[in-house]
Amino acid sequence: xxxxxxxxxxxxxxxxxxxxxxxxxxxxxxxxxxxxxxxxxxxxxxxxxxxxxxxxxxxxxxxxxxxxxxxxxxxxxxx
Amino acid sequence: xxxxxxxxxxxxxxxxxxxxxxxxxxxxxxxxxxxxxxxxxxxxxxxxxxxxxxxxxxxxxxxxxxxxxxxxxxxxxxxxxxxxxxxxxxxxxxxxxxxxxxxxxxxxxxxxxxxxxxxxxxxxxxxxxxxxxxxxxxxxxxxxxxxxxxxxxxxxxxxxxxxxxxxxxxxxxxxxxxxxxxxxxxxxxxxxxxxxxxxxxxxxxxxxxxxxxxxxxxxxxxxxxxxxxxxxxxxxxxxxxxxxxxxxxxxxxxxxxxxxxxxxxxxxxxxxxxxxxxxxxxxxxxxxxxxxxxxxxxxxxxxxxxxxxxxxxxxxxxxxxxxxxxxxxxxxxxxxxxxxxxxxxxxxx
Numbered sequence: 001x002x003x004x005x006x007x008x009x010x011x012x013x014x015x016x017x018x019x020x021x022x023x024x025x026x027x028x029x030x031x032x033x034x035x036x037x038x039x040x041x042x043x044x045x046x047x048x049x050x051x052x053x054x055x056x057x058x059x060x061x062x063x064x065x066x067x068x069x070x071x072x073x074x075x076x077x078x079x
Numbered sequence: 080x081x082x083x084x085x086x087x088x089x090x091x092x093x094x095x096x097x098x099x100x101x102x103x104x105x106x107x108x109x110x111x112x113x114x115x116x117x118x119x120x121x122x123x124x125x126x127x128x129x130x131x132x133x134x135x136x137x138x139x140x141x142x143x144x145x146x147x148x149x150x151x152x153x154x155x156x157x158x159x160x161x162x163x164x165x166x167x168x169x170x171x172x173x174x175x176x177x178x179x180x181x182x183x184x185x186x187x188x189x190x191x192x193x194x195x196x197x198x199x200x201x202x203x204x205x206x207x208x209x210x211x212x213x214x215x216x217x218x219x220x221x222x223x224x225x226x227x228x229x230x231x232x233x234x235x236x237x238x239x240x241x242x243x244x245x246x247x248x249x250x251x252x253x254x255x256x257x258x259x260x261x262x263x264x265x266x267x268x269x270x271x272x273x274x275x276x277x278x279x280x281x282x283x284x285x286x287x288x289x290x291x292x293x294x295x296x297x298x299x300x301x302x303x304x305x306x307x308x309x310x311x312x313x314x315x316x317x318x319x320x321x322x323x324x325x326x327x328x329x330x331x332x333x334x335x336x337x338x339x340x341x342x343x344x345x346x347x348x349x350x351x352x353x354x355x356x357x358x359x360x361x362x363x364x365x366x367x368x369x370x371x372x373x374x375x376x377x378x379x380x381x382x383x384x385x386x387x388x389x390x391x392x393x394x395x396x397x398x399x400x401x402x403x404x405x406x407x408x409x410x411x412x413x414x415x416x417x418x419x420x421x422x423x424x425x426x427x428x
Contacts, residue, residue, distance in 0.1 A: 013370050014194060037273070037360070038264050042367040050339070055366040057335030060205060 017042035017055035080293025087130030089118045097149045101156045108158040119169045132304040138163045139311035178396035189385035193378025204332035210410040213337035216344035230295045235307045236279040237292040240265035242310035243327045249320040257375035278357040285354035298420045306401045321390030328372040329395035334365035
């Protein structure tokens, strides 16, 4: 892997969750770890999941729309 | 797995041939080939043909964990492969026919990008309007029906993910990375006790069922075998790598919500996390997998090999077509107070 690749990434899925991949922690406001069973996770962003912070696919049944497509911009400067 | 009981002349001849040595079977193989040709000529519905589906299931099983007492050398015996191909041809044709209707109105062309492929697959998954096994399980299924449900599922779930794994060396780049990421999760992320097949075995034991792979093959109808044979067909034939990718994508996309309902059905009968964990795990896992499978696996594959779009859709729609028939069979049997199995209750199997 290239040295300047970020260690984690978030995929903004249209009308769906945020897929978080890489090296990261999910913690409560007080810093305690949130139970997590897999390396790559899908985080709810429709608000309707029954297993928040994770996605359970409910967005497909509530017709959640994430709005206009995320614009692809230039890669951020290294640093 | 243990050798199943034959279901007609073709599977009888196959199991007889397999009990011998590959070096000494030319005549029997010739008979087998003729029986196979005759059977596919006369079957009214190859997808629901017990004799053909069991024969195919056994032929494919040689590539997985094998059959008890059967020489491993049969796996690559050319004359046996010839029989398999003879059966696969009309099976695939019937699947393409069954899948055809579901693919109408997708308005996709081979220049589709990965987001468009994922979007089309999500729309397909949402169009599924057949009878719902998951709602029946959640609200109405008796304890005996829950056992039947697990018996049907056991044919695949005790080797969950294996048929799709065949595709890994046939993929490259983004699609390959996506497949491996999904499969690593299916196989427990390095922890054997978390493998989905292991979780399913625990669920079976929780209902007093035998969790050894293949125990209930004799109990399930042709359709249950056809659902697994579809995966083996697409997984073992490199030319169908698009179809196995589409199959996995639609499986993941039609899984999260039903698994929540399945878990609720078992909770309704008082079962605890040892039994329901398998389903609860899939609610969370498949919400991740469906995004990766739709966008990166199926979509990434179509971007790399645009000519595979039609097969991606075929794999997805064939899975839905078989699943719809299976659902109609299960709910139809249960609503009418009948067993959905070939033999009496699973306790007797």
